[in-house]
Amino acid sequence: METAATLNDSGIALTEANRPGEAIPLFHRALRMEPENPLLWTNLGIAWQRSGNYEEALACFYRALSFEDGLADAWLSMGLIYYEQEDFDLAEDCYRNALRRDGANPKAWNNLGVLYFVEGNYGEARRCFEEAVCLFPLYRDALYNLADTCRETGDYRAAGEYARTLSELERGGH
Numbered sequence: 807m808e809t810a811a812t813l814n815d816s817g818i819a820l821t822e823a824n825r826p827g828e829a830i831p832l833f834h835r836a837l838r839m840e841p842e843n844p845l846l847w848t849n850l851g852i853a854w855q856r857s858g859n860y861e862e863a864l865a866c867f868y869r870a871l872s873f874e875d876g877l878a879d880a881w882l883s884m885g886l887i888y889y890e891q892e893d894f895d896l897a898e899d900c901y902r903n904a905l906r907r908d909g910a911n912p913k914a915w916n917n918l919g920v921l922y923f924v925e926g927n928y929g930e931a932r933r934c935f936e937e938a939v940c941l942f943p944l945y946r947d948a949l950y951n952l953a954d955t956c957r958e959t960g961d962y963r964a965a966g967e968y969a970r971t972l973s974e975l976e977r978g979g980h
Contacts, residue, residue, distance in 0.1 A: 810836040814846055817853065826853040844874040852883055860887045878908035882917065889921060897921055912942040919951055928959045939968075944975060 813836035820829035833850035840846060851866030864887060867880040885900030898921055904914040919934030932955045938948035949972040956965035 808835070810839040810843065810846065813839075814849060817849055821849070821853045821856055824856065826856040829853040830857070842873050844870040844877055844880070847873070848877055848880045848883070851880065855883055855887060860891070863887060876907045878904040878911055878914065881907065882911070882914050885914075885917060889917070894921055894925060910941055912938040912945050912948060915941065916945065916948045916951060919948070919955070923951065923955060923958075928955055931955050932959070946972060946975060949975070 813832045817829040817832040817836070820826070820832070830850065830853050833846055833853060836846050837843065837850065847866050847870035851863045851870065854860075854863035854866060864884060867884045870877055870880045881900045881904035885897045885904065888894075888897035888900060898918065901914055901918040901921065904911060905918070908914065915934045915938035919931045919938065922928070922931035922934060932952065935948050935952035935955060938945055939952060942948070949968050953965045953968035953972065956962070956968060
């Protein structure tokens, strides 16, 4: 029997396999069964985002948040869209909203750090990357960004340490 949960699981798998065009109809079918399910709206938004349709993606994320404001993943995804559109103020607001809902989200810390790095605020970028690595020591993106930020600020010793950690992770296959 087809349920919203099974359609959602299949849609997530297709989205993660970079097949969002096949996932979108599954999420729509699931939403016909559970139209007020914020996770389904979030997952549909992620599929639209992966397909490059940011307008539809944002509409889905806002719809999800209208049902449950505390969805850090929806805030995080919206932040990424705004970042990619170079609307850094809105991106920062979204990342901060994600962190208010889930302060232990290493991806939100990393993304906020990337935003600060691009803006040239290396001190804040480093603080965010360090937070991401504290929460998830094996987070390759955050380790790479942290090493890069340390190099940018002339802290070559720390940059070397983070680069070594990253190299060890890659050699170890983690």
